[in-house]
Structure formats: structure tokens, C-alpha cells
Amino acid sequence: MGAVPATDADFVRVEGLVVRYGELVAVDDVSFSAASGEVTAVLGPNGAGKTSTIEVCEGYRAASAGRVSVLGMDPAHEQTALGARMGVMLQEGGVSPSARVSDVARQYCDLYGKGVEPAELLELVGLTDRARSAYRRLSGGEKQRLSLALALAARPDVAFLDEPTSGVDVTGRQMIRTIVRGLASNGCAVVLATHELDEAEKIADHVVIFDHGRVVADGSLDALRRGHDEIRFRSSPMLDHTALGVALGLEVRRIGDDEYVVASDASRVAALTGWLAEHDEPVNDIRAGQQRLEDVFLRLTGNGQGAQA
Amino acid sequence: MTPLRAQLRHEVSTTLRNSEQLLLTLIIPVMLLVFFSLVDVLPTETKDPVDFLAPGILGLAVMSAAMVSLGIGTGFERTYKVLKRLGATPLGRGRLIAAKIGSVIAVELVQFAVLIPVAYALGWRPSAPDWLGAVAAVIVGTIAFAGIGLSLAGRLRGEINLAAQNGLYLVLLLLGGMVIPFAKLPGPISAVAKALPSGALADVLRETLAHGGVRPGTSWAILIAWAVAAPAAATRLFRWE
Numbered sequence: 001m002g003a004v005p006a007t008d009a010d011f012v013r014v015e016g017l018v019v020r021y022g023e024l025v026a027v028d029d030v031s032f033s034a035a036s037g038e039v040t041a042v043l044g045p046n047g048a049g050k051t052s053t054i055e056v057c058e059g060y061r062a063a064s065a066g067r068v069s070v071l072g073m074d075p076a077h078e079q080t081a082l083g084a085r086m087g088v089m090l091q092e093g094g095v096s097p098s099a100r101v102s103d104v105a106r107q108y109c110d111l112y113g114k115g116v117e118p119a120e121l122l123e124l125v126g127l128t129d130r131a132r133s134a135y136r137r138l139s140g141g142e143k144q145r146l147s148l149a150l151a152l153a154a155r156p157d158v159a160f161l162d163e164p165t166s167g168v169d170v171t172g173r174q175m176i177r178t179i180v181r182g183l184a185s186n187g188c189a190v191v192l193a194t195h196e197l198d199e200a201e202k203i204a205d206h207v208v209i210f211d212h213g214r215v216v217a218d219g220s221l222d223a224l225r226r227g228h229d230e231i232r233f234r235s236s237p238m239l240d241h242t243a244l245g246v247a248l249g250l251e252v253r254r255i256g257d258d259e260y261v262v263a264s265d266a267s268r269v270a271a272l273t274g275w276l277a278e279h280d281e282p283v284n285d286i287r288a289g290q291q292r293l294e295d296v297f298l299r300l301t302g303n304g305q306g307a308q309a
Numbered sequence: 310m311t312p313l314r315a316q317l318r319h320e321v322s323t324t325l326r327n328s329e330q331l332l333l334t335l336i337i338p339v340m341l342l343v344f345f346s347l348v349d350v351l352p353t354e355t356k357d358p359v360d361f362l363a364p365g366i367l368g369l370a371v372m373s374a375a376m377v378s379l380g381i382g383t384g385f386e387r388t389y390k391v392l393k394r395l396g397a398t399p400l401g402r403g404r405l406i407a408a409k410i411g412s413v414i415a416v417e418l419v420q421f422a423v424l425i426p427v428a429y430a431l432g433w434r435p436s437a438p439d440w441l442g443a444v445a446a447v448i449v450g451t452i453a454f455a456g457i458g459l460s461l462a463g464r465l466r467g468e469i470n471l472a473a474q475n476g477l478y479l480v481l482l483l484l485g486g487m488v489i490p491f492a493k494l495p496g497p498i499s500a501v502a503k504a505l506p507s508g509a510l511a512d513v514l515r516e517t518l519a520h521g522g523v524r525p526g527t528s529w530a531i532l533i534a535w536a537v538a539a540p541a542a543a544t545r546l547f548r549w550e
Contacts, residue, residue, distance in 0.1 A: 058397050059396070059397065060393065060396065060397070060550075079396060079397065079401075080399060080400070080401035081399075082397075083396075083397050083398045083399045083400070083401070084398075084399035086397060088394065088397040090390055090393065090394055092390070093389050093390035093391075093393075093394070094389070094390050094391060094393065094394035095389065095391060095394070096323075096385065096386060096389055096391050097389065098327070099323070103319070103322070103323070106319075107315065107316070107319040108398070110310045110312075110314075110315030110318070110319075111312050111315045111316065111395075111398045111399065111400055112398065112399065113310060113311070113312070113315070113399075150394070154398075
């Protein structure tokens, strides 16, 4: 890892960030931080301001307002110094189509000068047998893995990965997740932008949810899910769910023809099934537990309203 | 290895291995030199066409390396976000530009190492050549052409930039006093040609290598003006993304 330890435990600190493109406010008063040894997922739909935020952190873009500090540096003014300790995966591109895989790996290993061997890097990302191929001959997943390899050549203290698994097949995803987890366990602060909830759920310690340029939630996955335990079940389409709600002292919402959800932990399952039996209502598919990240996300971004009407 | 050396090594090896670039920087100049020296169809007004051609082709070589090859390569790198990705490494923009200049100089050394012996083999015998003056002209010309190439590369999209650079190369080759003497161009075209960096470089090279310049003093001034104006334009026009 780098010789200069950050004075901050938070390796990436974003405070009140605003990014404007003319009239358009792409990022609107965003604050969050990402710590070393953790994978922070910046999650949100396309156009939520994730890439703009990440690009300010990488030093590509100046903040319209607010403050960003990465490894204690100001990325907009110290991009080259930061570059020595930062791994970057752009959303797309970054390599000439005609460039040979082994040459690009060699170039980045030499540029960073951290003693990483190109062959070892290509082996890590499973591209050894593609070393002599031109970049344009690689599949989408292979291109992503090469891009990740170039970020690893920095032996980074901080890594910004923009949609690292987009277009990657199942095996490739597994490999990328393992590598990203490995980076974090070596003390790197990994910030990963994604619109794929599954991916964030599988990989992240900490999730920052963006919507329309704002942060709508920020916390550990457990914390985001906590307090949002629920019981889902199927019953008759005619079920008087309002009466059931009154009996339980909880709101019961109908979310499909015959599907209902109660915001409660599993302790109320007995009371629920008791009431249904008493009223001769059927019960099927009863499930109790934590909301999936997808539900948390839909609830927070309001994108699930239609489905729940 | 320092970031600068790493990038320089990468630039030189990629350029020298790129067959399209080699066609442009080496094969076309050699072919033009050999063909028009052996087949006396150009109105060169010298006893032996090679005496007129050799300095002009050296100027053409500078133009192809510093403007077209650099400009096309950099334009595609911009389009494919290669420059953007390199921005997030310890290299930095200053050293990236230095590496590109180093790579152009390396290509020029290869060009001269091939073209000068070929010209000699074709019977070129410059009388009392001022090699130092010629090197100075090549340096000033390189700066001017690199400025033009990067001005286009820094603004136009990949394919359009490719077409523009190649088109400009052809126009400057035909109108630039490199292979066709100014005197043989129609009046207005000749006046434009004399003001172009291609014509100025060819004229200065002819003067320094063979005392055959048409108006070397003015050509020097024109070349230097391009070497100041073109990089200044590139600085203003260039967009890294």
C-alpha cells in the first residue's frame, strides 16, 4: 500500500457536492464517505448522478460546489499525484481497439511502477490466453476484466469502478467480485457505481443510494434493511385486509390480486395465520424476513409505486 | 521505469508497429522519392530531379510524422477515451505530451535514416549542406505540424479527424512546394502555397541543404510563425474528452 497514510479514516469524503451542466443539476448536494477496507456501492438508476460524482472523485471534473477529498487530496488539482495511488475503471473505453492486451498490461504496469508483472495481472483476471489478442477482439466481459486489471496495476489505495460488471457473464462476475473483495481486504477503499441491485447486494459493505442527483439512503446493507422486515403471503382476493390490519395493529397492504404484505418481523406470523384461520381465509406462500435490497431501493426511489398500486 | 519512459516506450513501439502509420511516414515518402527521381516527369527545374525532391521529401516526412501520424493517433485515443484513462495515472498531461513528442522524434530519426541514404543512392549530392540549419528547420517544422495535427485531433471526432488529416496531407503535398516548385503553380495558388508551413519547410530545407531556396528568409519567418500559432491554437482547441 502507499507510503503516505491518509490522515482520515475515510479515504473518500464527499461533502455537499453539486455538479451542474449548464442548467441541468446532475448532482445536487451529495455527501457520503467511503472507508478503506470496504466496498462502497454507489447505487441508482441511470442518470441518477453516479458517474458525475465518481468523475469528480477521480479528478476528471470540477465540482460546481462542495468539497471532495480523496486520500486527503483535492482530485481536481492533484489528479496526477492521486493517479499514482488510484485505480480507475471507466464506464467504457480507455484502450485503443488495435492495442494488444499484453502491451496495454505492460504499459500500465510500467506507468504505475509498483512492481506488478503484466503476466501475473492477466492471469488474475483470466486473460492469459488472450494476451496476444487486439483489444477489439475481446468480448464485453473480457474488456471489463482487462480494465479492472489496469486498475489493479496501481496497487491502489483507492479504486473507482464505474459499472464494473456491466456486460459481464456469470463466471466473469464471480471473478470480478472476488478480485474487488480482495482489494478491499488489502485495505483499499473501493467505490463502485452500479445500477444493478444484485451486484451491490453481493459485493458491497456500504451502500449509497442515488436518485435524481441526490443521496436518498446511505448506510450498511444491514442498516438499510433493518426496520424493514416484512411478512408476505397469498390469500383470497376477497380478503378484508383492512380488518386484518386492525386486528394485528399493523398496516396490511395488498400488492397483487391475492398477495399481501405486512411490515413486521416474523413474531407476528402466528397472530396473522391465527386470524386467517378464524376467518376461514386460505394462506399460501407465507414468507417473513428482511426486505431485499431491491425492495429497499424501490421504496426509497419511489420507482416501485406503480407495482404496489 | 519512470512514467515518462514507460509512456515513451509504449508510444514508440505502437507507432513503429502500426502498418498504416508506416505506410504514411515511411513507404509513401520513399516511393515518391524513388519514383519521381527515376521518372523525370516533375517540372523540377534542377539538373537532376533528386536535387529538388530530396529536401522536399524530407519536409514531407516531417509533415507525415508530426502532423498526420501524431494527429490521427491522438484523435483516435481521444475518441476511445485512452487519453482520459491515462489522465488518472501518475503520467499527467505534460509528460504525455512529452512522450508523444519523443515518439515523433524517434519516427523522424528512422525516416531520415532511410530517406537520406536512399537519396544519396539516387544521386543526390548536396553541396556544402548546412546540416545544423536543416536540423533547426526540422525542429521548427515539427512543432508547427504537431500543432496543426493536434488542433484537428483535439476537436474532431475520430473518423472525421482521420479524413481531415489525410485530406490536408494530400493538399499540402500537392500545393506545398514539396514535390512541385512554387513557380509551376498558378499565381494565387502559389501565393497560398508559399504561406503554408509545408512550402516554407521545403524551401528552408532546400536552402540549408543545397542553397536552392526560393526566398529562405521569408520562409523561415513563415515557418516560425506557424510554429508559434499552431501550438497556441492546439492549446485552445484541444479537448481531452
